[in-house]
Amino acid sequence: MSNSHTIDAQDYDVAIIGAGIAGSMAGLLCSRAGLRTVLLERHRFPRHKVCGCCVNGRAFQLLKQAGLESGLRQLQPATTSSLAVRYRGRKLNVTMPTSFAVSRRAMDQWLVTEAIASGCQFIDEVTAAVQPIESDKIPRKTIASRMLDLPEERTLLLRFQHPHAANCPPKTDADRHASRQAKLSTKIVLVCDGLGHPSLHLLPSFTAEPVLGSRIGLGAVFPRTAADAWIQQSEVLMAVAPQGYAGVVEIENNQLNLAAAIDPSYLNKSNSPLDCLANIFRSAGVPMPQELRSATIKGTVPLTRSARRIAGHRLFLLGDSTGYVEPFTGEGMAWALTAATAAIPFVVSAIRNSWSDELVRGWQSSFHDITRTQQKICRLLSATLRHRWLLPPVMTTCQFFPSLTQHLVNRINRVPKALEII
Template identity: 30%
Template structure:
């Protein structure tokens, strides 16, 4: 493999992959963007962009897309727990369906000069001193191509990473299962501009209106309870009732989709000429747009390392990506992990809600976290 065909191959055209492709092609690199599914596609996601995600898009020069796509401003979050409810003002946030956001980011990457292969399934293959091979499958057609660097942004439980790679996926024994559906605009209740978060003993359900006024549901449930309840629709109905939220009979007839186990880590998040990005690098139960923030911040942070790798590759790049990912994204994921720990304990979570009701100032650290008050720490930094 003396001359790789591409400078970068990005596997997965979700927010992390598409934004990384957009940023890299603007650096005059030859970028191939590979997506398994055809656009537009619906994804299980809370459809929320918090302050971190908004600032990342602005830093990438793509903040204008949100207004053009009709993203809904989010001003409040409504929490429901054990029949008690609390509303808080959000410092920043937008709601936008993943179908429209993912397509727009992918189109921006292509407009900047990236080459898109979709639908096409990609698998990371062998490596040589010059580059990393990737197998591409479109129907019965199978090809092999190569790049100096491969970015795997292929999501949870992706088949893009073969077992021969020296990367271990560790799934938490208590990892919850994600589930979601979308209800039509004529469903009553759950007003516009507010994130509704219902918290139950065995999971939570987030609800928000998107740019089409449809009601997006994104949930996470304990696996045993999901099975015992008879599926995500019944499990969601239980959580809404526990929280004191209005029932949604429409959700019982709506098609639900589920995810693999949510909380997991890829160790390490890199191998020779391969860097893992977005959900493929690690994931925990998110909170109010955090997952989208992790994806977009990671896309910005990986760019300097990919540029360095165009000159030469050494193991220091792998170590540096693991360090950056842990500092920029791992720290925010630890925050969500701690919050999930508290919400799984009814007594502790009820005490937290009661304290927030009595002393609203206690919620300031949470709101600052969602707003990305420390964004100066997560903007792209030069390579050492």
């Protein structure tokens, strides 16, 4: 899907690594701000990605603020208004603000297309490695940046899957190997390449190791059949078992999307990911969706983790690259859109004014403020699902005190005040 297979000779203002929700939204907003922007993606677009595929109230409002509501609706997403939790035959239905469900294949491709239309250059099938500088190796608390000779640009080493992509046609085997590589200079790097941010593997101070016991993500997209009529079109179904949980929701084109979080020890003991999922549905007391049996099931690396640093010299981390907490009904995409929206003032300031370490501290503070409440709630919910003795009384509490449940739901779906006017 690349709109270009070559790197322009000119330097860029912003290079964005990863074309998921955070990266593509950042590419769109940076280009709209008049910045020379390139968006780099290691996979060939469009592609499927393991995700719950829910655009919750906060995510929708951020898209609407960016003038993207009509584009989202053109994807013909399913509309959801409730969360249906099933655990050992028990049922809990929670009313949710109107949300949308759309595959990441369609959602990400659409956002990338919008970014390209705004002037962003997009290149897929390329991996990027941020090249280290002296300040990456030294903690900020240890030495002031003014004591270092800091560059005015960052350098990325790119490796292309297309032999001609670096804009130097190969003539020999040596040329062919060299033509797969290129260096790119940019004033700012936005790291949006997901869990573990592999683009920063040369910068050990930015590591994001998984939390002990972190669950593994599984995902699949498959056709909806008449046998799945028990899954309501307007609900997000969550089947919960001691070994993990699986969420199912209808998406565009009469398809179902499944996203699950599974204990790795249980997954290793199972004959296959499908058997593991079948046992979760059976334990929850609901049937397994019909076509899941023949679907391609994809997995992730361990989910829950937190990056040691989320900013450095001319470098900002966004989205899942900053860390990850198991989300439930759209928080993952909402966090990504929130971070992309909130980062733009820092990026613009870094380009149009001289660089300052205040931008690093400012992004750390802003990111903490806009995500901490929602992530605390998700940590609480995740912990509840992990303890089989705790979930039944929590379900009972939610049934008898719906106002408390709605308060938590509203907190998750609310746009941070700091972003309402951006």
